[in-house]
Amino acid sequence: METISSSSSISAPKFRCFDPSNSTPPPNTRNHFFNSSSSSSSSSSSSSISSNSQIKSSRSSSELPTMSQPKIVTGEFGYVLEDVPHLTDYIPDLPTYPNPLQDNPAYSVVKQYFVDMDDTVPQKIVVHKTSPRGIHFRRAGPRQKVYFESDEVHACIVTCGGLCPGLNTVIREIVCGLNYMYGVNRILGIEGGYKGFYARNTISLTPKVVNDIHKRGGTILGTSRGGHDTSKIVDSIQDRGINQVYIIGGDGTQKGASVIYEEVKRRGLKVAVAGIPKTIDNDIPVIDRSFGFDTAVEEAQRAINAAHVEAESVENGIGLVKLMGRYSGFIAMYATLASRDVDCCLIPESPFYLEGPGGLFEYLEKRLKENGHMVIVIAEGAGLELLSQSMRNMDQKDASGNKLLPDVGLWISQRIKDHFSSRNKMSINLKYIDPTYMIRAIPSNASDNVYCTLLAQSAVHGAMAGYTGFTVGLVNGRHTYIPFNRVTERQNKVVITDRMWARLLSSTTQPSFVRPKELISKKQEPEPPTQLLDGENSHNDSDTQKK
Numbered sequence: 001m002e003t004i005s006s007s008s009s010i011s012a013p014k015f016r017c018f019d020p021s022n023s024t025p026p027p028n029t030r031n032h033f034f035n036s037s038s039s040s041s042s043s044s045s046s047s048s049i050s051s052n053s054q055i056k057s058s059r060s061s062s063e064l065p066t067m068s069q070p071k072i073v074t075g076e077f078g079y080v081l082e083d084v085p086h087l088t089d090y091i092p093d094l095p096t097y098p099n100p101l102q103d104n105p106a107y108s109v110v111k112q113y114f115v116d117m118d119d120t121v122p123q124k125i126v127v128h129k130t131s132p133r134g135i136h137f138r139r140a141g142p143r144q145k146v147y148f149e150s151d152e153v154h155a156c157i158v159t160c161g162g163l164c165p166g167l168n169t170v171i172r173e174i175v176c177g178l179n180y181m182y183g184v185n186r187i188l189g190i191e192g193g194y195k196g197f198y199a200r201n202t203i204s205l206t207p208k209v210v211n212d213i214h215k216r217g218g219t220i221l222g223t224s225r226g227g228h229d230t231s232k233i234v235d236s237i238q239d240r241g242i243n244q245v246y247i248i249g250g251d252g253t254q255k256g257a258s259v260i261y262e263e264v265k266r267r268g269l270k271v272a273v274a275g276i277p278k279t280i281d282n283d284i285p286v287i288d289r290s291f292g293f294d295t296a297v298e299e300a301q302r303a304i305n306a307a308h309v310e311a312e313s314v315e316n317g318i319g320l321v322k323l324m325g326r327y328s329g330f331i332a333m334y335a336t337l338a339s340r341d342v343d344c345c346l347i348p349e350s351p352f353y354l355e356g357p358g359g360l361f362e363y364l365e366k367r368l369k370e371n372g373h374m375v376i377v378i379a380e381g382a383g384l385e386l387l388s389q390s391m392r393n394m395d396q397k398d399a400s401g402n403k404l405l406p407d408v409g410l411w412i413s414q415r416i417k418d419h420f421s422s423r424n425k426m427s428i429n430l431k432y433i434d435p436t437y438m439i440r441a442i443p444s445n446a447s448d449n450v451y452c453t454l455l456a457q458s459a460v461h462g463a464m465a466g467y468t469g470f471t472v473g474l475v476n477g478r479h480t481y482i483p484f485n486r487v488t489e490r491q492n493k494v495v496i497t498d499r500m501w502a503r504l505l506s507s508t509t510q511p512s513f514v515r516p517k518e519l520i521s522k523k524q525e526p527e528p529p530t531q532l533l534d535g536e537n538s539h540n541d542s543d544t545q546k547k
């Protein structure tokens with residue numbers, strides 16, 4: 001491959017991205033931002049906003065907002081910035097203030113306090129020399145100007161959805177970040193998830209209150225599913241005079257945050273809405289990984305080790321471990337790859353079958369004959385299509401609309417036992433371990449703790465700089481601000497045609513469960529294109545769209 005010389009056709013971009021918290025817009029930037037809410041309502045609200053009084057506008061839920069158009073900025077050589085909204089998009093002439101960080105003694109050693117206004121992060125970093133520059137996200141970090149004075153800020157934090165290691169660390173670091181970096185003193189914890197805005201108590205959060213919480217699992221604020229009434233939530237934000245909302249939660253929560261942002265904007269409120277993505281399943285797209293995932297994979301090792309010890313201690317021992325992962329088998333895949341003791345990993349993305357050549361039972365028999373014991377890891381959402389054939393009432397949902405899954409671990413244990421006992425095939429000794437909630441309820445490990453800190457600080461810097469309607473996230477190792485629509489439009493999934501899944505298959509030696517018929521028709525397909533430009537692990541299958 002040729003090296004790119006200075007005379008190559010790829011050259012440095014000749015445009016600048018408009019960053020409202022750092023400068024005025026450059027003349028040659030094409031900004032395709034369409035504000036769907038009427039400009040008249042925006043401008044009518046701006047005068048009262050700049051005098052720092054929040055407008056009590058219409059609260060009828062029948063007037064709930066329509067979603068804004070994405071804010072896209074294009075540049076040379078196919079450069080695209082998927083930008084995040086800013087308060088000035090709908091409240092012009094907001095006053096700005098110097099960032100108090102520059103007077104912070106801890107930061108005096110830093111050469112460059114602020115993120116360069118042009119800094120953006122590419123979504124895809126493996127490119128050919130002729131590739132377009134592609135999609136970018138705004139780099140997270142402190143800005144020169146902020147849109148809130150320290151004593152003006154009244155922030156709140158809420159945690160929603162299932163538990164995940166690191167929730168308390170994120171809460172702690174938002175509180176400490178706001179207080180230590182920006183001198184903010186008024187921070188409310190909303191208890192019990194979204195419905196806590198209108199149905200539960202709040203607690204006042206200070207660095208002292210949160211000092212030790214990162215050492216505990218769970219969330220000190222409590223959490224819930226369901227109960228997202230956008231109007232009531234925004235009423236509560238307005239009534240309490242809250243102007244920064246930090247929302248920690250998974251895919252469902254980020255959808256909720258997105259509609260809260262739209263309603264806040266429709267009412268013309270100077271309220272920054274920031275999301276921090278939480279999911280132990282790692283099912284949020286675009287970002288490198290979600291916080292708590294690393295901890296979950298590490299903790300899963302203990303269960304897999306136990307299953308291995310149990311299995312190898314008896315004749316024809318089978319250790320079966322169920323791990324979380326409703327629609328995405330990342331925990332199971334990484335825990336398997338890390339362990340090396342696992343003989344078979346079953347995930348939702350890779351359908352399998354039990355009977356016949358190439359099926360699971362045939363493999364189990366072979367493995368037990370070869371080795372005398374084996375370990376199986378199964379993700380909770382694996383084999384759903386098989387389960388639904390043998391179980392009725394698979395349509396139950398939780399309060400948030402997520403499918404309630406039957407226990408696949410129990411089901412498959414029974415099927416394996418039945419198989420080996422039929423016609424006295426082989427006497428086996430199966431031990432089923434379900435560590436799912438134990439893995440979810442622990443505090444985050446060291447690496448997740450650092451990650452949580454950076455996510456929390458990114459969110460704080462973004463809100464202080466006036467950005468809103470964004471989720472923070474690590475993209476190719478850099479912290480970024482990502483528009484809500486990008487993290488809610490699809491789910492992150494294991495791509496079983498990627499090399500990672502092949503690595504797993506070669507480490508476990510399990511069959512791919514592709515039936516011979518399918519193999520033949522696959523072989524006849526033309527060579528697939530390089531994955532260079534489509535390497536996202538995201539799917540948008542209609543059957544995985546739950547709401």
Ligand SMILES: Nc1ncnc2c1ncn2[C@@H]1O[C@H](COP(=O)(O)OP(=O)(O)O)[C@@H](O)[C@H]1O
Pocket residue numbers: 160161162193194195224225226227228249250251252253254255256257259278279399400402547
């Ligand atoms: N499409 C949606 N619109 C608005 N709120 C939603 C949506 N989906 C989920 N929520 C709310 O987000 C919260 C958490 O959602 P849930 O799916 O339980 O967990 P997670 O955020 O971890 O995926 C719940 O309070 C739920 O009501």
Ligand SMILES: O=P(O)(O)OC[C@H]1O[C@](O)(COP(=O)(O)O)[C@@H](O)[C@@H]1O
Pocket residue numbers: 161162163250251252278279280281324325326380398402440
């Ligand atoms: O029993 P609960 O709390 O409803 O949680 C079960 C679900 O929570 C998860 O751990 C995470 O899901 P969310 O990210 O949607 O909260 C899933 O893997 C699991 O199916």
Ligand SMILES: [Mg+2]
Pocket residue numbers: 161250251252
């Ligand atoms: Mg979810």
